[in-house]
Amino acid sequence: xxxxxxxxxxxxxxxxxxxxxxxxxxxxxxxxxxxxxxxxxxxxxxxxxxxxxxxxxxxxxxxxxxxxxxxxxxxxxxxxxxxxxxxxxxxxxxxxxxxxxxxxxxxxxxxxxxxxxxxxxxxxxxxxxxxxxxxxxxxxxxxxxxxxxxxxxxxxxxxxxxxxxxxxxxxxxxxxxxxxxxxxxxxxxxxxxxxxxxxxxxxxxxxxxxxxxxxxxxxxxxxxxxxxxxxxxxxxxxxxxxxxxxxxxxxxxxxxxxxxxxxxxxxxxxxxxxxxxxxxxxxxxxxxxxxxxxxxxxxxxxxxxxxxxxxxxxxxxxxxxxxxxxxxxxxxxxxxxxxxxxxxxxxxxxxxxxxxxxxxxxxxxxxxxxxxxxxxxxxxxxxxxxxxxxxxxxxxxxxxxxxxxxxxxxxxxxxxxxxxxxxxxxxxxxxxxxxxxxxxxxxxxxxxxxxxxxxxxxxxxxxxxxxxxxxxxxxxxxxxxxxxxxxxxxxxxxxxxxxxxxxxxxxxxxxxxxxxxxxxxxxxxxxxxxxxxxxxxxxxxxxxxxxxxxxxxxxxxxxxxxxxxxxxxxxxxxxxxxxxxxxxxxxxxxxxxxxxxxxxxxxxxxxxxxxxxxxxxxxxxxxxxxxxxxxxxxxxxxxxxxxxxxxxxxx
Amino acid sequence: xxxxxxxxxxxxxxxxxxxxxxxxxxxxxxxxxxxxxxxxxxxxxxxxxxxxxxxxxxxxxxxxxxxxxxxxxxxxxxxxxxxxxxxx
Numbered sequence: 127x128x129x130x131x132x133x134x135x136x137x138x139x140x141x142x143x144x145x146x147x148x149x150x151x152x153x154x155x156x157x158x159x160x161x162x163x164x165x166x167x168x169x170x171x172x173x174x175x176x177x178x179x180x181x182x183x184x185x186x187x188x189x190x191x192x193x194x195x196x197x198x199x200x201x202x203x204x205x206x207x208x209x210x211x212x213x214x215x216x217x218x219x220x221x222x223x224x225x226x227x228x229x230x231x232x233x234x235x236x237x238x239x240x241x242x243x244x245x246x247x248x249x250x251x252x253x254x255x256x257x258x259x260x261x262x263x264x265x266x267x268x269x270x271x272x273x274x275x276x277x278x279x280x281x282x283x284x285x286x287x288x289x290x291x292x293x294x295x296x297x298x299x300x301x302x303x304x305x306x307x308x309x310x311x312x313x314x315x316x317x318x319x320x321x322x323x324x325x326x327x328x329x330x331x332x333x334x335x336x337x338x339x340x341x342x343x344x345x346x347x348x349x350x351x352x353x354x355x356x357x358x359x360x361x362x363x364x365x366x367x368x369x370x371x372x373x374x375x376x377x378x379x380x381x382x383x384x385x386x387x388x389x390x391x392x393x394x395x396x397x398x399x400x401x402x403x404x405x406x407x408x409x410x411x412x413x414x415x416x417x418x419x420x421x422x423x424x425x426x427x428x429x430x431x432x433x434x435x436x437x438x439x440x441x442x443x444x445x446x447x448x449x450x451x452x453x454x455x456x457x458x459x460x461x462x463x464x465x466x467x468x469x470x471x472x473x474x475x476x477x478x479x480x481x482x483x484x485x486x487x488x489x490x491x492x493x494x495x496x497x498x499x500x501x502x503x504x505x506x507x508x509x510x511x512x513x514x515x516x517x518x519x520x521x522x523x524x525x526x527x528x529x530x531x532x533x534x535x536x537x538x539x540x541x542x543x544x545x546x547x548x549x550x551x552x553x554x555x556x557x558x559x560x561x562x563x564x565x566x567x568x569x570x571x572x573x574x575x576x577x578x579x580x581x582x583x584x585x586x587x588x589x590x591x592x593x594x595x596x597x598x599x600x601x602x603x604x605x606x607x608x609x610x611x612x613x614x615x616x617x618x619x620x621x622x623x624x625x626x627x628x629x630x631x632x633x634x635x636x637x638x639x640x641x642x643x644x645x646x647x648x649x650x651x652x653x654x655x656x657x658x659x660x661x662x663x664x665x666x667x668x669x670x671x672x673x674x675x676x677x678x679x680x681x682x683x684x685x686x687x688x689x690x691x692x693x694x695x696x697x698x699x700x701x702x703x704x705x706x707x708x709x710x711x712x713x714x715x716x717x718x719x720x721x722x723x724x725x726x727x728x729x730x731x732x733x734x735x736x737x738x739x740x741x742x743x744x745x746x747x748x749x750x751x752x753x754x755x756x757x758x759x760x761x762x763x764x765x766x767x768x769x770x771x772x773x774x775x776x777x
Numbered sequence: 778x779x780x781x782x783x784x785x786x787x788x789x790x791x792x793x794x795x796x797x798x799x800x801x802x803x804x805x806x807x808x809x810x811x812x813x814x815x816x817x818x819x820x821x822x823x824x825x826x827x828x829x830x831x832x833x834x835x836x837x838x839x840x841x842x843x844x845x846x847x848x849x850x851x852x853x854x855x856x857x858x859x860x861x862x863x864x865x
Contacts, residue, residue, distance in 0.1 A: 325818045468819030469812075471844065499823045501839030684827055686820065708797035715797075725794065 128637065129564040131528055132539040142558040143425045150183045151176070162560060162569065163638060170575035170596045172196075177206060177418060177573065177599055184421045186455070187220060188212035188414075189387055196597060201626045202619050204597030207390040207414055214394055214413040215254075215287030216385035219247045222432060222457040229454075230435075230482055231276035234323050234465035234474070237481070239276045246280070246454075247383065254284035255377030256369025260347060262315060264289025264388065267396070267606075269308045269342075270317040271297050271335065272442050273464040277351040277366065279451055281317050286394055286413070287385050290315070293396040293408075296441035297322045297329075301337040302717040303661060307398045310408050310607050312344040320356045325466045332356055390414030391603050397445055397547045400658020402648040402743050407617060408606035411550045419551040419600035420452035422572060427555040428486060428515065428541070432457035437479060438488030438517065439467065445547045446488065446519065467493060472500045473507040480508035487513055490520035490654040492687040494527045499686075503534045510536055517556070519543045520654030521687045522642060525565040542567045544642040547656070548618070548628065551600045553592065554640040566639040574598055578634050579622060589633045591646055594626040601626070644689075648743035650679045653687040655721045659743060662693070665717040671706040673698050676733045676743060677724065680750050680774065685725075693724035694733060694746065694770060702729055728777045732766040746770055780854055782864045783833060787853065790828055795821060807850035822847055829853075833862035 139145060148159050151168070155175065159165040169176035174195035181192055191209035198204045222228055224244035231239040241249065262268065268285040272278040272294055282292045293311060295304050297319060308316075318335050321328055339348055339359035347362045348355075355363040364372075391412035400406040424430040436453050437460070440446040453460050461482050467475040476497075479487055497504065504510055516531055516538050523542040531540050541556025544567065553576050554567035562568055570576045575596035580588045584595065605614045621627045629647035634640050650657040659677035666675055674696040679689040693710070695702065707727045714722045734745040737760060748755045749767045758764050784807075791800035795817065803816050811817040817825065826837055826847070837860055846856045 325815070326812060327815055466818060466820075472819050472842075496820055496823055499827065499839070499842075500819070501842045684831075686824065705798060708792065711793075712797040723794075 128566065128635070128639070129525075130561055131532070131564045132537075132562040134539070134558060134561070139559045142429055143431070144427070144429070144557060144559050147180070147183055147426055151179050154179050154182070162557065166570065166572060166638070169572040172596065174206065174597070180418060180422055181207070181210075184418075184425065186212065186417065186421065187217050200624060201594060201597050201601065202615065204601070205391060206597075206599050210390045210414060211387040212390065212414055212417070213287060213385040213387045214417050215250065215283045216383065216387070217417055218283060218452065218454040219243070219250060219383065219385075221455045222459075226432065226457070227459050229276050229279060230459065230461045232461065232463045232478055232482070233275075234326065234469050238464075241276055248381065249280045250283045250287065251380040251383075252370045252373060252377055253280055253366055254287045254380050255373030256366070256371070257284055257290075257315075257373070258288055259373040259376060260315075260364070260369060262288050262290050264386075265393070266290040266315060267311045267313040268292050268315045268317060269311060269313040270294040270442065271304060271319070271331070271338065272317060272351065273297060273319045273322055274440065274442050274447065274462045275319070275351070275464050276462065278319075278442055279462070281349070281351060281366070282451065285315070285317075287380070289386060289388050289392060291393045291396055291410070293398070294442040294447070295398075296443040297331050297334065298324070298441070299443065299719050300715075300717045301334055301341075302665060303719060304334075304338055305341050306661065306664065307406050307408070308338065308342060310405060311396060313342060314344060314346050316342065316345055316348045316361075318348060318350055318356060320350055320352045320354070323465055325469045335359060388413060393603060395448055395550065396606055397448075397550065399547045399656070400649075400661045401617075402659045404660055406658060406661070407613065409548060410603045410606050411600065412603045415600040415603075416448070416550050417452065417455065419549075420449060421455060423449070423551055423555060424453050424458065425456050427552075427557055427571060428517065429558040430456050430458045430486065432459075434485045435459045435461060435483050435512075436486045436488070437461040437463070437482065437484045439463065439475070439490070439493065440488075445550050448550060450488070468496070468500070472496075473502045473504070476502060476504040476507045476510070479504075479513065480510055483512045485512050486515045486517065488517040488519070490518055490687075491523050491527050492521060492654040494518070494530055495686050497534070498530050505534055505536060513538060515556075516540045517543055519552070521651055521689075522644060523565070524688070528564050542642070544630070545571075546628070548602065549598070549600050553594070553628065554632075554642065563637075563639055566635070566641055569638055570634070570640060576632070576634070576640075578632055584625070587634045587636050589643070590631070591622070592628045592630040592632040592642075593622055594628065598626075648747065650677060650689075650691060651687070652679060652689060652691045652721060657691065657722060661718050662714060662722055665714055665722070666710060669710055669713055671698055671702060671709065672696065674733055674741075676741060676746055678743060678747050678750055680726075690726065691722075691724040692750070692774065693727045694730050695727060696731065696733060697729055702727070726774075726777055728773050730766070730770050730773050732763055732769070734761050734766055734770075735763055736760045737762045750774060778858045778862055779864050780858070783829075783857060783862060784850065784854060786832060786864070787825070787829070787850065790825060791816070794824070804850060807854075810848050811850075812844065812848050829857065829862070833857060833864060835860045835862040
């Protein structure tokens with residue numbers, strides 16, 4: 127029996143953007159959408175009319191013909207708006223009133239910088255002119271190792287405004303993990319910060335940047351977002367100020383807001399996703415699909431308006447950063463924060479929310495759990511009266527998290543949203559017009575025909591593998607470096623032909639609500655951070671003490687995020703000494719990140735392997751989770767699963 | 778309270794989870810601030826507290842989980858002692 131957590135009042139519903147959009151669609155199509163189910167059902171019809179109405183209703187800037195809306199059949203091949211040209215940057219810079227605040231950037235010392243829309247437009251335009259003078263062209267790859275700061279957004283919009291593609295990682299990632307991503311892109315340009323403050327400590331990034339630069343021979347220049355060019359790299363180095371001076375003579379068109387427009391599917395962002403094998407996938411997202419997907423999620427599902435102030439806790443390397451930045455398109459003031467959520471005090475982030483008047487707070491179950499365990503009671507610590515909505519993603523949001531919000535943050539609706547890097551958006555979302563039930567996401571997003579596969583059957587409700595059965599606008603354009611699209615096909619379409627298989631377990635209820643239940647594909651989610659086991663294996667390949675390893679997660683209610691990282695290892699000889707375990711952990715911290723360090727390292731004699739010789743994380747994960755092993759018949763050594771369970775329990 | 782035993786338990790936890798054999802070298806004095814010396818960050822403090830509650834048979838009031846009470850070895854040991862912590 128579902129427990130009602132929050133119900134919108136009549137005024138909220140009557141004034142919501144979702145209601146306004148529904149009326150627009152009814153007028154435009156001469157149809158009636160009396161229920162949410164009716165609107166949603168129409169939104170996934172093959173004509174794609176939903177998307178053309180969203181394009182018209184949103185006021186997004188474009189040129190060309192919006193017909194046909196979609197060409198090509200099926201989820202894998204469909205292409206939207208082949209006759210439309212637009213600029214992501216232009217749309218974001220046109221989002222707000224010139225004198226309204228667009229971005230507030232904070233760090234551990236307080237508010238660092240604030241930009242109005244006019245200031246943001248000027249900064250982006252003059253940097254873009256400098257980048258153009260330097261030689262940045264459409265199709266170039268601009269990669270970045272940058273903090274979550276205002277100048278990172280300026281650089282991103284300047285680069286993408288010229289038609290270049292932006293890919294970023296946060297500076298807390300090790301050089302090995304950064305290079306496993308950037309090397310595949312053969313980037314021309316690297317944008318960096320030269321230092322980072324975290325947990326009260328100022329860390330210089332020059333050694334990291336020098337190591338990264340040395341391994342990227344395709345680079346033409348390194349651009350530092352600071353007062354002085356970084357020293358060390360052999361490649362030419364500039365500051366952003368150098369570039370502004372270089373471009374000032376030819377900046378008139380950009381300063382006047384005349385941004386070049388590109389095809390709807392023009393590559394905008396390349397995001398990375400590490401799986402159980404191979405190098406991280408380089409997922410190319412198109413400008414138009416990203417823009418419209420985010421407009422839909424921000425304005426319809428989240429109800430964002432120019433009166434809102436949005437803070438979503440993220441780094442520049444997570445797709446929620448791109449999602450946050452896109453909110454500028456709707457005129458929403460965004461707040462970015464660079465630093466630890468708990469520095470200098472455990473309630474530091476709570477004070478930021480109050481100080482900046484945040485109305486929509488995006489966070490994670492891990493942070494809510496941290497607040498609970500550290501004794502922070504946000505409502506007592508600060509004035510959060512402006513807060514009207516809490517969003518959570520990154521891990522499963524359990525009923526106890528909802529209760530914590532109600533008791534200690536306020537009587538807010540809580541939207542548990544989930545999707546990911548692969549779709550640069552969310553399959554399940556909130557809806558200002560719908561009630562929220564404890565532990566559930568209010569609905570599936572408009573334009574997503576999400577269903578479950580249960581016992582091999584496609585169903586509209588039930589518990590099973592999350593699939594999407596109809597084309598959607600933010601499907602990746604391609605994978606970079608995958609000209610035959612084989613890797614792209616294998617990643618999403620090989621397991622269940624004709625539908626997008628996402629890699630999540632989901633429960634869809636008869637009421638249209640959803641619960642995300644965790645990963646189904648061997649990718650791990652630890653403390654809200656997505657971890658690809660392949661990166662762990664790559665980092666450990668030259669650790670002599672182990673012959674083989676397998677990364678899994680294990681449920682533990684006491685762990686932040688509810689799961690712990692477990693590494694099964696087959697030692698090279700006998701048991702592992704404690705020092706060898708420390709060596710494994712130190713290696714992972716240095717080569718990947720602190721998030722990749724397993725809490726438990728467990729010695730086993732054998733790892734589950736299929737008859738064709740592939741190791742099966744899925745079989746071992748099912749075993750640890752107490753589920754029936756889905757592919758037991760495909761294993762050549764199923765007995766090892768019992769041994770793994772025994773070793774885990776006794777460790 | 779077995780102060781030496783609990784101190785070693787904490788060192789072992791730091792080694793196994795964050796410093797991989799270097800904890801004793803980093804803690805040059807039991808009076809230094811762990812946050813200022815980069816030994817532990819706030820999120821990790823919460824995990825240490827949960828570990829100590831499990832292993833020292835003690836429940837620490839959440840309102841007392843402040844930097845003043847826990848930022849350093851001696852502060853942690855003092856708070857555990859006040860709370861009746863014990864090993865075994």
